[in-house]
Amino acid sequence: DTAVSQTPKYLVTQMGNDKSIKCEQNLGHDTMYWYKQDSKKFLKIMFSYNNKELIINETVPNRFSPKSPDKAHLNLHINSLELGDSAVYFCASSQVPASYEQYFGPGTRLTVT
Amino acid sequence: QQQVKQSPQSLIVQKGGISIINCAYENTAFDYFPWYQQFPGKGPALLIAIRPDVSEKKEGRFTISFNKSAKQFSLHIMDSQPGDSATYFCAARGTSNTGKLIFGQGTTLQVKP
Numbered sequence: 001d002t003a004v005s006q007t008p009k010y011l012v013t014q015m016g017n018d019k020s021i022k023c024e025q026n027l028g029h030d031t032m033y034w035y036k037q038d039s040k041k042f043l044k045i046m047f048s049y050n051n052k053e054l055i056i057n058e059t060v061p062n063r064f065s066p067k068s069p070d071k072a073h074l075n076l077h078i079n080s081l082e083l084g085d086s087a088v089y090f091c092a093s094s095q096v097p098a099s100y101e102q103y104f105g106p107g108t109r110l111t112v113t
Numbered sequence: 114q115q116q117v118k119q120s121p122q123s124l125i126v127q128k129g130g131i132s133i134i135n136c137a138y139e140n141t142a143f144d145y146f147p148w149y150q151q152f153p154g155k156g157p158a159l160l161i162a163i164r165p166d167v168s169e170k171k172e173g174r175f176t177i178s179f180n181k182s183a184k185q186f187s188l189h190i191m192d193s194q195p196g197d198s199a200t201y202f203c204a205a206r207g208t209s210n211t212g213k214l215i216f217g218q219g220t221t222l223q224v225k226p
Contacts, residue, residue, distance in 0.1 A: 004156070041200055043157065043216040056211050090156050098212020100145040100204070104156030 003027050004105035006091050012111045013081055020077045021108045023091030031055075032074040033092040033102065034066055043090070049074055050097045078110075086112045116140070117205050119217025126224050132190040134220045136203035139184065143205035147214070148177065148188050151200045160201070161188075193224045 004025045013019050025032060033056070034046040048056035049068040063079040074091060091105040119136045126132045136146075147162035163170045163177040163186065170177045176189040190197055203217040 041151075041219045041221075043202060043219070045213050048211065048213065056213055092156070098206070098210060100147045100162055100206045100212070100214060101159050102214065104158065106154070106156050 004091055004093055004103050006089075006105040006108050008108060009106065010109050010111075012113065014113055015081055015083060017081050018077070018079045019081060019110070020075055021089055021091075021110075023074045023076075023105055025072055025091075025093040025103070025105075027093055027095075027103060029093040029095050029103070030071055031094045031097045031099065032068065032071070033094075034074065034076050035090040035092060035104075037088040037090060037107070039087070047076075048097070055097060081110075081112045083112050086110055117203060117215050117217040119203050119220060121220060122218065123221045124223070126193045126222065128193065128195060128224055128226050130193050130224075132188075132193045132197070132222055132224070134188045134201050134203070134222070135185065136187065136217050137183075137185045138205050138215075140205075141184070142208045143215075144208045145206040146177070146179065146186050147204050147206070148175075149202040149204060149216075151202065151219075153199075157202060190222075193222075195224045195226050198222055198224050 031050045033048045037043045047066040051071045052068045065077045068074045088107045090107045092102040094102045148160045149157035150160045151157040174191045179186040200219045200221045204214045
């Protein structure tokens with residue numbers, strides 16, 4: 001009965017490759033997010049979708065492309081991976097946009113070699 | 114620029130002691146101040162939150178103190194337990210309709226038995 005799930009949990013790949021991370025929530029929430037947590041644990045929002053519509057698009061390289069096929073799913077595709085993309089990526093959801101109460105997934109640790 | 118500054122970066126407390134984590138913000142366009150707790154290998158989870166018109170909020174052993182004029186707020190963990198060992202993030206929610214969360218840099222707390 002996992003609330004927010006992500007796959008894969010670990011992702012090791014080489015520079016230049018393209019990879020995707022998938023996220024699903026079963027909370028019935030309207031809003032989903034992608035966050036990046038760097039090696040110093042700093043947590044920063046990347047994107048947010050509300051009911052499949054993009055509502056937050058932070059200053060992120062356009063190699064990162066989110067996609068929301070429905071309001072329960074939010075995927076993150078990354079093209080031409082770079083060393084600096086190595087981080088933990090968290091998916092989160094909230095009942096409505098602009099909610100301070102967000103439910104985070106377990107994270108995907110991406111390592112680019 | 115919207116920023117939330119958090120200190121200390123790390124904290125060691127003896128079991129039964131009081132853990133205090135401080136945050137300061139620079140922008141008044143925030144309307145909620147949540148705290149998140151993150152255990153190793155897990156996603157952050159909401160711990161407690163406060164509105165700026167409230168000076169203190171207590172939930173069990175966790176208390177937020179808020180000083181609006183100083184633009185500072187802090188988390189106090191009373192009777193700290195080894196199970197409280199985690200990384201704590203303060204955050205601030207923007208007042209725009211997207212209401213994105215701006216996180217502090219995190220504090221790694223270790224409670225020694």
